[in-house]
Amino acid sequence: MTLLLARWQFAIVTVFHFFFVPVTIGLGFLVAVMQTLAYRRQDPGWDRLSRFFGRLFLINLAVGVVTGIVLEFQFGMNWSSYSVFVGNIFGAPLAIEGLLAFFLESTFVGLWIFGRGRLSPRLHLATIWLVSVGTVLSAFFILAANAWMQHPVGYRVVHGQAVLTDFWAVLGNSTLWESFAHTVLGAFATGGLLVLGISVWRAHRETSNEAHRSAFLRAAGLAAAFTLVAVILTSVAGDAQARLMDSQQPMKMASAEALYQTKSGASFSLLTIGDLSGKPVFQIRVPHVLSMIADLSWNGQVRGIDQIQQAETAKYGPGSYVPVIWLTYWSFRAMVGAGMLMILLSAWALVLARRKRLLASPWFRRAALIGMALPFIANATGWIFTEAGRQPWIVYGLLKTATSVSPVSAADVVATLVGFVVIYSALGAIDVMLMARAARHKLDDLDDHGGHGGHAESSAGGVVPELVY
């Protein structure tokens, strides 16, 4: 019981946290780009845009940061047996993430918020770039930890603990570098689609102020090109990951397709009606695509769940090595499908932007607005797929999830689970409300923090920042 509850708790606090992380990474980068354009070109339009999106960035960051604290301790609270087993290796990137990334991000975001008008514009610009570097470094180190769970390297097991033999192997893990590319590019696309959706919507509503309208159109144009490149590269990285997964975690590949029997020239099903146990009522299938994904060859062999189950039983002993198939099958399709739609949407946006017709199509305006949901679907289902697809393992081939849980009572886990769900629901609702309100904010209100008027003139005639909070 504790195990099931602890798994639900981890899934909820992690997926919730990861709604905010890609926005922090992607929007932080784009705000830094906008502020750079403002600085380089002395352009008030980009300056206003960087403040406008900076405000959204900070609301999102607040929730992202506090939900991240929970994760730092979640392993010890609910997964103490896991923590003891992996601590020698998994703990190091976590600690390094704090030292190298969190300090950078948190210290410089304070300087960025409060330093406007106090630091030189050049130094102030540097602070937002350092924040952005911090967010990307943070992704790298936490993925180093996760990649080791997917594909353990550089270790030896001594007295029931995995101990480090080669730290460079842990940092050079092929799984790490491919998932790092996939995750960060996906985060860039997330930020890009947010800027695109909001900019198109705002440009359409700015009927009276031509300067603001054109500023938002420029932001939309930037976001369209940025997102298209980011999503295409995300797909390329994801495609490379799939081949790596096929060799490192074949069961995950097979469960992505619910492919039970080993097959050459395997097809990829777009959707399935009926059960996924190999006897579907109705399927739309694209021939040879699964073989292309897994093996880059037209008739490549893809191993089936039944065969892998046999092989893993022989290797690891009796037991089921099959994940929850409906979850892996559908989360994989949701991720890939959302990604495809993101490519179409940003390509459409780029074509319209090139022809200066971004606002001409009401269908596009709606699509851009609704399209902001796509990256969130892809991000969440992507992680659900990769974590659920590794089951029953928590560390692939070494440690099972079932033996990783803490010896805490189910009542305690229920209490904290309910607590987190209540608090996170409230936080989520408030965050969406504040983001929606900030997205309506006037573009020429230069105050960075809500509506408390602009900057006061000091006695010396220069501009001094107001109280920020």
Place this chain on the structure above:
Amino acid sequence: MPFANLNTTWFALIGLLWAGYLFLEGFDFGVAVVTPFVITDETDRRLCLNAVGPVWDGNEVWLLVAGGATFAAFPLWYARLFSGFYLALFLVLVALIIRGVSFEFRGKDDRPGWRRTWDVANFVGSLVPAVVWGVAFTDFVHGVPLAADGRYNGGLIGLLHPIALVGGLASLALFALHGSVFLALKTSGDLAQRARRAARVSGLAAVVLLAATVAWVALTGRPAVTGSVSAVLPLVLAVAAVTAVGGATLLVVRRRDGWAFIATGTAILLAMGAVFSRMFPAVLPASNRAANGLTIAGAASQHNTLVVMTVVAACFTPFVLAYQGWTYWVFRQRLVRPAAAPGGEPTRAALAPEA
């Protein structure tokens, strides 16, 4: 011997991380806790919030690094501690969540109910960890009952030994003092004067409560390991900490805010020195049977991990200290209450260097 040395080094470094964390976030907590007692209006409240505004987030990272370093250097300590002190940690996490967002959310709406909600969140979210950390560290030095397999099964209630409650109040008073002195340093005029008054009250309370905790632990706590560093050193450090708190209180009375802040900060560092040297050579001391406790050697990671951690820490900590220190330098000026704006709109407050 190099093994033992690195283990002990990391035990000491984790002690330093906690000390740094409580030094820095201690005054953030303290400012929030005394705010209701020193403000007269919305502008005062915003001055208090902005006094810690640029730095609180960076301060909190010390906790995350302490947690991460414990995980990496002492996996068993991390696992036993946080699964054992489960609900206490949950309380702290909830507090840090509502407190963290309160800074950003509060100013997003002018309605009084909204503001009051986040003011309460900021207050409670600072009060709870200020007490719980004190309770926890008192439990560490006093020891908690541990089962033969080293696990703590006493639940939340088991942590609330009377002595731990006194320790929790002592840490609350100490952080209130530390925060009041910080406010006195960072603000000016009437607000700074009221902060000094809060510092006097909390300083007196801190001296009494801290002295009581120290005496109680010395008299009834688990016996110190003979011949080890935990025999005499902790008591010396603890007495020095109490003295520093008393000194800080006297310095505030004489309006020597800067020296008083150095004294409160020193008191926190000394107190953490006392805690960690008293725990040594255990990381989780047992009150019932010493053998059930978890030792540094028993909890530590293997040599390779500790070497990697040592190299990374040696290379990057200087940069972190430099830029975090620089942040304090950038925002070193006192916040000044703006002259009443025409129409008396307090939220249009401006801050300027004091003449």
